[in-house]
Amino acid sequence: MSNDLKPTVRPEDTLEQLDIRLGRILSAEAEPSAPKPSYRLQIDFGKYGVRTSVGRFTSHPPGELVGRQVMGVLNFEPRQIGDVSSEVLMIGIQAKGKDSGEATFLTPALEGKLGSKLF
Template sequence: MASDLKPTVEFDDTLGKLDIRLGKVLSAETEPSAPKKSYRLKIDFGKYGVRTSVGRFTGHTPEEMVGKQVMGVLNFAPRTIGDVQSEVLVIGIQFKGADSGEATPLVPLLEGKLGSKLF
């Protein structure tokens, strides 16, 4: 077992409080006002609406991002990044060989229903 694991927690106190849902990237463009190279994404979460996210997914081209299904946290407070209100946190992992914070989004193996909840 890895020694850098965090302590055990209860589901209802952690993941159970997050509203993580499936969305589809409608558009991706460079966000010039962000402090670090980032994209502004418009993401459709089905009945939960279209939301904006600013994230460091620049290891991918905007064309690669459009049409991808991604998982996003819908119930974090909006965060101002540059001049944009980022309304959703897209879940990702560090892009291999990239600086900390540069990410690739977690994507499902099969297409799912927009707005589906992570469980």
């Protein structure tokens, strides 16, 4: 077993403070002002609105991202990435065989209601 796990925490001190919800990618386009190759994504979170995210999901062509359901953290402070204010952190993992930070998205196995909370 690996020893690089972080210390044990209580859900009410961590996960329950994050507002992680289900959205659908409406558009994906290259963001030339980002310091590393990235996409500017428009993601619909249902009653929580459409939000912008800039992320390194470039292992996927833009057309593969559009229409996909993804999870995003809605209550982080916006982060300036190049010329864009990234309003939501889309959740992903490092893509196999890619550089650190180059990600693939996490998506539910079945369609869910937009805006549904992760639990």
